[in-house]
Amino acid sequence: MHVEIRNETAADVEAIHAVTTAAFLTAPHTDHTEQFIVQALRRAGKLTVSLVAEVDATVVGHVAVSPVSVSDGTPGWYGLGPISVLPAYQGQGIGGRLMNAALQALRESGAAGCVVLGEPGYYGRFGFRVVPGLVLADVPPEYFQAVSFGGAVPCGRVAYDQAFGVRG
Numbered sequence: 074m075h076v077e078i079r080n081e082t083a084a085d086v087e088a089i090h091a092v093t094t095a096a097f098l099t100a101p102h103t104d105h106t107e108q109f110i111v112q113a114l115r116r117a118g119k120l121t122v123s124l125v126a127e128v129d130a131t132v133v134g135h136v137a138v139s140p141v142s143v144s145d146g147t148p149g150w151y152g153l154g155p156i157s158v159l160p161a162y163q164g165q166g167i168g169g170r171l172m173n174a175a176l177q178a179l180r181e182s183g184a185a186g187c188v189v190l191g192e193p194g195y196y197g198r199f200g201f202r203v204v205p206g207l208v209l210a211d212v213p214p215e216y217f218q219a220v221s222f223g224g225a226v227p228c229g230r231v232a233y234d235q236a237f238g239v240r241g
Contacts, residue, residue: 074128076167078174081123081135086115088132089125089157096157106240107155113236114139121151122178126158126167134158136171138179139236141188143207144229149185152233172199179222186221188231193218207231 081089093108114120119139126134134157141152153175158167176199179187189196193203193215201218206228209217219226 074165076133076170077127078124078170079127081120081125085125085132085135089123089135092132092135092159093155093157095159096163097155098160104240107157109239110155110236111135111137113239114234117234117236119234119236121182122175124171124174124178126162126171128162128167133162134167134171136175138175138187139234141234142232143227144232145227147185147225147227147229149183150227150231151179151184151187152231153187153189154191169198172196176200176220184222185224186219186226188217188219190217192216209233 089111090108093111097103097105097107114137120137121140122138124136125132136153136156138151138153141150143150156168156171176187189201190209190212196218200220203215204219204226207219207226208214209231
């Protein structure tokens with residue numbers, strides 16, 4: 074199976090919505106708003122990285138990256154997510170390819186680092202780790218992780234864009 078990872082285009086918007094909806098349909102620990110978050114980030118011009126995975130000219134995966142703020146004022150940090158792969162294509166390495174491409178795009182842009190809210194066993198493979206003192210309110214600390222691209226890791230509360238509060 075040939076998988077192409079590329080930047081999203083305007084023609085991909087509907088497919089990204091469908092992929093994101095399908096990917097989170099039966100997922101635990103979700104309020105099923107991920108597709109609306111991606112739309113709100115796009116409308117606000119906050120999709121720093123938005124990549125699709127394509128198989129046979131069909132979008133089967135997507136990853137979004139947007140700026141986050143840290144209460145200590147450290148600049149250049151981003152949040153990864155949502156990341157989505159159609160259920161029929163999960164477990165085939167597509168999510169990992171999207172992750173690696175998104176992190177590489179951030180490194181190349183000069184970003185300081187990236188945070189993610191998710192399964193430690195999965196995201197740890199990409200260098201993410203729990204950082205004491207770097208917190209996201211109201212989530213279990215073992216699920217909030219960060220990867221630095223060379224500098225010091227900030228200490229403080231992280232805030233995602235207001236798009237993460239959309240409900241539909």
